[in-house]
Amino acid sequence: MYRMINVQQSDQGLQRIIWRESENDPIQTFELTTVTYGTSAAPYLATRCLQRLAEDGDKSHPVAAKVLKKDFYVDNMITGDSSVKEGRSLIREMNNLLDSAGFILRKWNSNFPRWNTSAIVTKRVILSDASKLFDPLGLVGPVIVQAKIFIQTLWKLNCKWDEPLMKEFQDFWQEYRRNLIALDSLTVPRWVGPRQDCVSVELHGFCDASERAYGACFYLRCVSSDGSVAVRLLMSKSRVAPLDEPKRNKRKESIPRLELSSALLLSHLFQKFRSNIPTTTMPHFWTDSKIVQCWLASSPSRWQAFVGNRVSEIQHITRCGVWHHVPGTENPADILSRGMTPVQLQYQAIWFDGPLWMRQETPTWPVNDDVNFEQFESAVLEERSVVSLALQAQPPSELFSLYSSFPKLIRIVALIRRFRYNATEINRGSRMIGLISTEEYDKAVIHLVQLSQRESFSQELLDLARNDEVRESSKICSLRPRLVDGIMHVGGRLRDAPVSDSRKHPMIIHHNHPLAMLILAHYHTKLYHAGQQLLIARVRERYWPTRIRDLARKLIHGCISCFRARPRPLDQLMADLPAERVTPAPPFLHVGVDYCGPFLFTYANRRSSPKKCFVSIFVCLVTKAVHLELVQDLTTEAFLAALKRFVARRGHPTVMMCDNAKNFVGANRELDELRRLFEGQQFQHVITRETAVERIEFKFIPARTPNFGGLWEAANDITDITVVGIIYNLQ
Known part of the structure; x- marks a missing residue:
């Protein structure tokens, strides 16, 4: 349509195109003379031309002009008329009007059959x-x-x-x-749902397949309170059988496979609408294929891939229902798989109302016989062939189980190697005697590692000897192993690092080999039962056991010495907090008091000796706020003076709690003074009398119960550490 509308010559320069066929051709300039699709003004220009055409043809083509104004969307016309005769007249008039402007209508279509x-x-x-x-x-x-x-x-x-x-x-x-x-x-009933007097609503699905197509259909069975049964077709779906493709070496599917595909189609159809159907019993699924019934009655892993995958999905979707077998002549899905003309379909009551037995009692339904797998051959059932091979794994050498000590095993191997060297005829004149040398120890270690790698990484050693790299499927492929003197080492990127070769390229050991646990146990003991991180770091300086973290965790967990050194603490079950601690109150309404110190101070006169002073700690039992007051000595008067200063600053408390004197028994000399202060009857009487006048209830915690005063004891420790630190910095 756009290309039939010309653009004014003054605007054609805005649609200029620069073009050439190849790099060697000269550049050519073209100008588009018609409306171009994709430009912003194109839809408006096209629509405006149609509107102008309708205005111009309003008198010559009145009917077509009216339709052109109202029933067009860009270049699509959607309209109608009251009769076929009037419709044909409209078409002739519309064609004449649009042909006058160069617009030709195509692809006429109508809902009238003929x-x-x-x-x-x-x-x-x-x-x-x-x-x-x-x-x-x-x-x-x-x-x-x-x-x-x-x-x-x-x-x-x-x-x-x-x-x-x-x-x-x-x-x-x-x-x-x-x-x-x-x-x-x-005619088909519009309402297929259950009525109000229905006592049972059941869902029945049927599936079947032929050589040309397969399909599935569902029926709703409603049983009323008076015993009448109504069965209505709910929905159906069909698909054609896939064709064979010789180029892709794909053969045509067999009938049993098509029957299974129809059962899968039935499952998918059920999955789409099962939440919208208010059934009262479990759904019923029917098939006339005994093979499909056998497939669905067994585990999916028993069958080959095509069958197993579909059986697994069907069993998962239809796990809430039950599968039955129905004779082929009573299966309405048979009509769906073969097709039927509309005239024939009108007289097929089984298609619209289901089988006759569905309108009868349950005992009259087809009997669901037991599944018999023996009546079909294994090839027909596409049973997965199970191959059992007796694999004999190579056990580790008995040498690694002789001793539980890695140094002792190295020494034994070194002695065996020395004996072999001395027993050789050619070495009789240069026999090795005396203590085992460091070189012999190193060679014994290399011999043990090489033996363990042959037992654990035989395929990797063969690949490295042939291609200098292991297969990508190998478990140690990420280590990029390298073969040096018949021993696999970790590759890595530390070739230029200024460290020893053993640290840059440790020897690889399999985690399931006994040698790996012997090495870790040796280093664990050597490092005085070190933790996991230190143990791993030291072992990897020379060896690289795979999954070393699991090995280290297992070793430390099973070490008796480590278990004894790290006993599990027992948590003491604490009693309930007192009411003063949990009752909401203003700050310092409920107070705990304690002394901190002593601290030494001197007067301005340098000749005076240092004097002791203390800090009285008042702790709010609710907010845990702390108030400090300096106390000159441990007399009752000094404490009362500190208490009065506290009251003047913070207000009158209603409850004050303090340590009992028995808490300080066995303490040092300074604390003994505190003990005597709190122990004295005169002190307790005076404090109680003075606080009673101020309407303050003074309580002493029981003897030998420091946990009762944990709140002010914690504040005591923090204050002591803080004050000592400040004094130390001032000095």
Whole structure:
């Protein structure tokens, strides 16, 4: 449409294009003279031209001009008329009006059956006709599946899209078109749901397959309170059988596989609408294939991939229901898998109302026989072949189980190697005697590691000897191992690091080999039962056991010495907090008091000796706020003076709690003075008398119960540390 509208010559320069076919050709300049698709003004220009055309043809073509103004969306016309005669007149008038401006209407279509009947039948026409059959619920699924099968036949013959078909195909489709008129007289109940008097609502699904197609359908069975049973078709779905593809070496599916595909289609259909159907019993699924029944009655792992994957999905979706076997003549899905004309479908009560036995009592239903796997061969059932091979794993050498000490094992291997060296005829003149040398120890260690690698990494050693690299499937591929003198070392990127070769490229040891645990146990003992991180760091300076963290954790967890050194503490079950601690109150209304010190101070006169002073700590039992007062000595008068200063600053408390004197028994000399202060009857009487006058209840905690005063004891420790630190910094 856009290319039929010219642009004014003054605006054509805005649609200039620079072009050349190749790099060697000169650059050419073109200007687009018509409206270009993609520009911002293109939709407006096209619509405005149509509106102007309608205005110009308002008198010559009044009906077409009216439709052109109201029933066009860009270049699409959607309109209608009251009769076929008036519709044809509108088409002639619309064509004349638009042809005058160079616009030609194409692809006419109508909902009138005889309107679109094309005399020449092509594959495009057939696909267009089949797409017009709108049946989302599949109520006429047997009719539509005939069109699907016919289109697949044309596809298999590689027919061209616009090439007329053979006469027999054209005759078939013309007959199919005529039969569609019978659908006008087909009636289906609009309401299929349960009524208010229904006492039981059941869902029954059927599936079946043929060589050409397979399908599934569902029925709703409602039992009323008076015993009457109503069965209605709910929905159906069909698919054509897949074709064989010789180029892809894909053969046509067998009938049992198609039956299984229909059961999977039934499961998917059930999954879509099961939450919208208010059933009262478990759903029932019916198939006329004994093989499918055998497949669904066993574990998916028993069957080959094609069958096993579909059986697993079907069992998962339909786990809330039960599968039954139904004879093929009583399976309504058989009609769906073979197809049927509309005239024939009208007289098939089994399709719309289900089998006759569904309207009867449950005992009259088909008997569900036990599944018998023996009646089918293993090839028909596509049973997975199980191959059992007796694999004999190479056990570690007995040498590693002789001793539980790694140094002792090294010494024994060194002695064995020395004996072998001395027993050789050629070495009789240079026998090794005396203590074992460091070189002999190192060679013994290398011999043990090499033996363990042969037992654990035989394939990796072979790959490194052939290709200088291990396979990607190897568990040590990420270590990039390298082979040096017959021993695998870790590759890594530390080749230029200024450290020893043993630290840059440790020797690899498998975690399941006994040598790995011997090495870790030796280093664990050598490092005085070190923790996991230190143990791993020291071992990796020379060795690289795989999964070393698991080994270290297992070793430390099983070490008796480590277990004894780290006993599990017992948590003391504490009593409930007193009411003063949990009752909301203003700050310092409930107070705990304690002394901190002594601290030494001197007067301004340098000749005076240092004197002792103390700090009285008042702790709020609710907010844990702390108030400090300096006390000159441990006399009752000094404490009362500090208490009065506290009251003057913080207000009158109602409850004050203090340590009992027995808490300080056995303390040092300074604390002994505190003990005597709190122990004295005179002190307690005076303090109690003075606080009673001020309406303060003074309480002493029980003897030998320091946990009762944990709050002020903690404040005491913090104050002591803080004051000492400050004094130290001042000095």
